[in-house]
Structure formats: C-alpha cells, structure tokens
Amino acid sequence: MRNKELTFWLFITPVLLSLSLVVIVPVIMGLFYSFTNWDGLTITEFVGFSHYQRLLGDEQFIQSLWFTVRFSIASIILLNVIGLGLAMLVTSKLKSKNILRTVFFMPNLIGGLILGFIWQFIFIRVFAAVGEFIGVEALQVWLATPTTGFWGIVILTVWQMAGYIMIIYIAYLQGVPKELLESAEIDGATPFQKFRHVIFPLIAPAFTVTMFLTLSNSFKIYDQNLSLTGGGPFNSTQMVAMNIVDTAFSGNQMAYGQSKAIVFFIIVALISLTQVYYNKKREVDL
Amino acid sequence: MKKKQRSLIVLEIFGILLGLVWLSPFYLMIVNSFKDPRGIFSNVLTPPSELNVSNYQQAFEDLEFVRSFFNSLLITGASVIIIILFSSMAGYALARNKSKLSNALLLLFVAAMLIPFQSVMIPLTSNFGQIGMLNRLGLILMYLGFGCSLSIFLYHGAMTGISVTLDEAARMDGATKFQIFWRIIFPLLKPISVTVAILNVIWIWNDYLLPSLVLGNNSQTIPIRMFYFFGQYTKQWHLALAGLTIAIIPVIIFYFTSQKQIVEGVAEGALK
Numbered sequence: 001m002r003n004k005e006l007t008f009w010l011f012i013t014p015v016l017l018s019l020s021l022v023v024i025v026p027v028i029m030g031l032f033y034s035f036t037n038w039d040g041l042t043i044t045e046f047v048g049f050s051h052y053q054r055l056l057g058d059e060q061f062i063q064s065l066w067f068t069v070r071f072s073i074a075s076i077i078l079l080n081v082i083g084l085g086l087a088m089l090v091t092s093k094l095k096s097k098n099i100l101r102t103v104f105f106m107p108n109l110i111g112g113l114i115l116g117f118i119w120q121f122i123f124i125r126v127f128a129a130v131g132e133f134i135g136v137e138a139l140q141v142w143l144a145t146p147t148t149g150f151w152g153i154v155i156l157t158v159w160q161m162a163g164y165i166m167i168i169y170i171a172y173l174q175g176v177p178k179e180l181l182e183s184a185e186i187d188g189a190t191p192f193q194k195f196r197h198v199i200f201p202l203i204a205p206a207f208t209v210t211m212f213l214t215l216s217n218s219f220k221i222y223d224q225n226l227s228l229t230g231g232g233p234f235n236s237t238q239m240v241a242m243n244i245v246d247t248a249f250s251g252n253q254m255a256y257g258q259s260k261a262i263v264f265f266i267i268v269a270l271i272s273l274t275q276v277y278y279n280k281k282r283e284v285d286l
Numbered sequence: 287m288k289k290k291q292r293s294l295i296v297l298e299i300f301g302i303l304l305g306l307v308w309l310s311p312f313y314l315m316i317v318n319s320f321k322d323p324r325g326i327f328s329n330v331l332t333p334p335s336e337l338n339v340s341n342y343q344q345a346f347e348d349l350e351f352v353r354s355f356f357n358s359l360l361i362t363g364a365s366v367i368i369i370i371l372f373s374s375m376a377g378y379a380l381a382r383n384k385s386k387l388s389n390a391l392l393l394l395f396v397a398a399m400l401i402p403f404q405s406v407m408i409p410l411t412s413n414f415g416q417i418g419m420l421n422r423l424g425l426i427l428m429y430l431g432f433g434c435s436l437s438i439f440l441y442h443g444a445m446t447g448i449s450v451t452l453d454e455a456a457r458m459d460g461a462t463k464f465q466i467f468w469r470i471i472f473p474l475l476k477p478i479s480v481t482v483a484i485l486n487v488i489w490i491w492n493d494y495l496l497p498s499l500v501l502g503n504n505s506q507t508i509p510i511r512m513f514y515f516f517g518q519y520t521k522q523w524h525l526a527l528a529g530l531t532i533a534i535i536p537v538i539i540f541y542f543t544s545q546k547q548i549v550e551g552v553a554e555g556a557l558k
C-alpha cells in the first residue's frame with residue numbers, strides 16, 4: 001500500500017513542483033507584493049491598498065482597460081460571424097473546400113508578433129499607396145490615429161483567429177444530422193430557413209464556447225499590440241497586458257505593476273468562471 | 287436543379303476570391319521582399335520586375351537565422367518533450383488513483399489555467415532571477431509549469447478510454463508501475479500525445495513575451511530576434527519583409543507536413 005502511494009507521488013511530483021514554482025508561488029507572492037513597496041528585490045514597508053487606490057485614478061490604465069473591452073466586443077462579434085461563415089463555406093459542396101480550409105486556418109499558426117509586423121507594412125505602405133491612388137485620406141494615415149489603430153488591431157486579430165473559430169464551428173456543424181437537413185429540404189425549406197430553424201439551434205452551444213475563447217484571448221493580447229502599433233499613437237491603442245508590462249519593466253514600478261496584474265487576473269478569472277458556469281448549466285439542461 | 291448548380295458556381299467563385307483575400311498579406315509580403323526600396327515605393331501591389339535576392343542574404347545574416355532557429359528548436363523541442371513525459375505520467379496517476387486527493391489535485395491543475403501569464407510574470411522573473419535561472423533551462427522549466435495543466439487535463443480525459451484490466455493483467459505478470467505505464471499505457475496514449483505536442487509547439491514556438499523577459503542576448507529565439515531586427519530596419523521594408531518571410535518558412539513547412547493532425551489537435555484542445 002505504501003509502495004503504491006510512493007509511485008503516485010513519483011508520477012505527480014515533477015508537474016506539481018513546476019506548477020508551484022511557476023504559477024502558484026508567484027501568484028501568492030504577487031498578491032502579497034501588491035500591498036507593499038516592493039521594487040523587485042526588497043520591501044521596506046506595507047502600503048495597504050494605496051496601489052489599488054492609485055490605480056482607480058490612473059487614466060492610462062483605465063483607458064487601456066476600456067480599449068481592451070471595446071476591442072474584445074468588436075472582435076467577438078466579427079470573429080463569430082466570419083468564423084461561422086467560413087465554417088459553412090468549407091462544409092458545403094464546394095470543390096475548393098479543402099484548400100480553403102487550409103488557407104483560412106494558416107494565419108493561426110504564425111505568431112502574433114510576426115503577423116503584426118506584416119500588417120504594419122500593409123497598413124502603412126499598401127494602404128497609403130491605395131489611398132493615394134483612389135484619394136481616400138483615411139487610408140493614408142492608417143495606424144496614425146486612435147480609431148484606425150483600433151480597427152487595425154481588430155482586422156489583424158480577426159484575420160488571425162477566424163480560422164480557429166472556424167475549426168470549432170466545423171466540429172459542431174458536422175454534428176448536425178444529415179436526415180434533419182434532408183427532411184427540411186423535402187418540406188421545401190429555403191437555405192435561409194434551413195439555417196435559421198435547423199442548423200442555428202443545433203450549433204448554438206458552439207457560440208458559448210467561441211465567445212469565451214475569444215473573450216479571454218482578446219483580453220490577454222500582447223504580441224499583436226506590440227508589433228502592430230506599439231500602443232501608439234500616444235498610448236491610445238495600448239491594451240491592458242501592455243500597460244502592465246510597461247509599468248513593471250519599462251517604468252520599473254514593480255509593486256504597482258503587480259497590483260494592476262492582480263486586477264487583470266480577477267477580470268480574466270471572472271470571465272473564465274462565467275464560462276465554466278454556463279457550460280455546466282448547459283450540460284444539465286441537455 | 288439548374289438554379290442550384292448556378293448558385294454553387296457563384297459560391298465557388300466567392301470562396302476562391304475570399305481565399306485570395308485571405309492570402310493577400312502573404313502575397314504582399316513576398317512580392318515586396320524581392321524589391322529594392324524604390325520598387326516598393328513606386329509599385330507596391332505588383333510582382334517584382336527582377337528577383338533581388340540580396341535582401342534575403344542580408345536579412346538571413348542579420349537575423350542570425352541559423353542560431354535563432356536552433357535556439358527556438360532546442361527550447362520548443364525540450365519543453366514539449368518534458369511536457370509530454372511528465373503530463374502523461376501525472377494524467378495516468380490521477381486517473382488511476384481514485385481518491386479525494388487526486389480529484390483535488392486535478393482541480394488545482396485545471397484552476398491554474400485560469401491564471402493569465404501577465405499576472406504572475408513579475409514575481410516569476412524576479413524569483414528566477416534571484417536563483418540565477420533566467421536562462422534557457424529556466425525557460426524550459428517555466429514552459430513545463432505553464433503547459434502541464436491543459437496537457438494533464440487532456441491525458442486524464444484520454445485515460446478514461448483505457449481499461450484498468452490492462453494494468454491488472456500486467457501486474458499479474460509482475461510488471462512494476464513504471465513498466466506498466468511506459469510499456470503499455472503510454473503507447474496507447476499516442477493520439478493524445480500528438481495533440482498535446484501540436485498545441486504546445488504552436489504556442490511555445492511563437493511565444494514572445496516570456497522568452498523576452500527570461501533570455502539574455504546570447505540565446506535568442508526567432509520571435510525575439512525578429513523584434514530587434516524589425517526595430518533596426520523600420521522604414522527599410524525590403525529587408526524587414528525578407529526577414530519576415532524567412533521567419534515564417536519553418537511554420538509553413540510544419541503546417542504542410544502535418545496539416546491533418548494540426549487541425550484535429552487544435553479542435554480537440556479547444557473543445558475540451
């Protein structure tokens with residue numbers, strides 16, 4: 001019996017140890033540090049909630065949070081509409097469906113940093129050239145204004161992640177029974193009616209999955225933000241993750257940066273827990 | 287029936303056009319990577335009039351591509367191998383040992399997935415810095431910590447499909463736990479190991495923020511090297527684009543050699 005327990009622990013210890021070192025201990029220490037004047041090495045006093053109070057009046061932080069929320073909403077809507085559209089396209093009877101699936105998914109495998117640089121070229125050089133040619137000024141100063149910078153990151157994210165969302169929708173679409181679609185056709189349903197009354201109710205659960213995936217992914221975005229706009233112009237397109245990195249590592253305010261990181265953790269955890277709750281509820285309903 | 291066929295042709299054309307739109311960023315990157323600055327300025331949309339390979343020579347050298355490629359390969363390879371070894375062992379132990387303790391441990395691993403990287407990175411890099419582990423070894427250890435949760439979860443799920451009678455039969459024959467796992471169970475887990483490998487390769491290969499905080503100047507990965515390279519060549523698009531093209535090639539090769547497994551693996555990881 002003792003021998004059995006020993007092997008159990010032998011099998012578990014490597015991962016348990018690394019998880020503790022890398023995640024559990026830092027998160028506890030981080031929570032503690034956020035109440036002190038920690039500078040990365042030493043602590044001389046406890047400052048209570050003063051970092052959190054300062055955070056409420058930190059316009060740049062609030063702005064980056066608001067930017068992230070708006071960005072998440074825009075990308076959730078677009079990603080789901082486009083991702084579902086692509087999934088329906090590549091599960092139809094098209095001859096090109098397999099190659100299209102390959103194409104739509106491809107950006108997903110390449111890192112956000114590299115994709116951001118490619119799109120920086122497109123927005124700055126290609127959009128400018130096209131804008132000059134057709135005489136549209138907005139195209140010539142893309143990424144130079146907060147609004148176009150916002151849509152720049154949205155376009156990049158949608159292009160990168162739509163293939164991923166497509167894959168999830170494909171899995172659900174393949175679960176729609178063929179007999180149901182055939183009998184709807186025999187009853188004379190139009191393609192739209194077929195979608196609205198047969199397909200849509202059956203793939204509705206996919207929406208919960210993709211919505212929360214996109215939500216927590218868009219909240220954590222850093223690489224794309226860094227390489228496409230770098231937060232500019234004047235930090236107007238800075239997202240929360242970048243705000244935290246800048247505060248801690250460029251601004252050298254470790255404890256204050258950590259208090260932002262704790263707030264960020266709470267927001268992301270609430271989003272994920274809501275997802276878990278809905279998934280469980282859905283399973284019960286079924 | 288005629289009408290239906292015609293609408294299918296319209297849809298086919300629409301699909302192909304959309305596919306081309308999807309690929310256009312890569313097209314623009316590649317055609318302009320062969321031009322000189324003047325060529326990019328005068329006509330950004332058309333293919334180059336001549337193939338200017340010197341952009342690639344310079345980008346290849348300045349990216350120190352051979353070194354950063356092997357660094358990325360070493361870090362990604364080592365991390366993924368230890369993630370597979372240790373997560374499969376843990377998934378097996380947690381699935382076979384049915385106790386409150388193993389339920390609690392599984393819950394701990396799953397709960398750890400809720401913690402975003404940015405909320406631990408500051409104490410993490412400080413701790414590792416103090417014990418002198420801000421290097422490749424430390425980075426690989428960090429990838430095990432961040433990558434094991436989802437992997438354990440996937441292995442644990444896969445274990446439910448493997449009957450306990452296999453373990454018992456092997457024990458009758460006098461096999462130890464280690465032998466049972468490595469000789470019998472681990473080979474049966476191969477499909478899920480492929481999924482775990484793919485999900486972690488995609489993430490670790492492309493990761494920028496963590497290695498940028500951990501690694502010094504001597505052991506840079508492709509994304510870090512790319513970041514400095516790009517900063518060096520802002521407004522010199524011909525070189526920057528050649529560098530980006532070089533950086534993407536390994537990923538494209540990986541995608542085309544194991545596309546089916548990648549797409550299936552990603553779907554499996556997302557749906558669980």
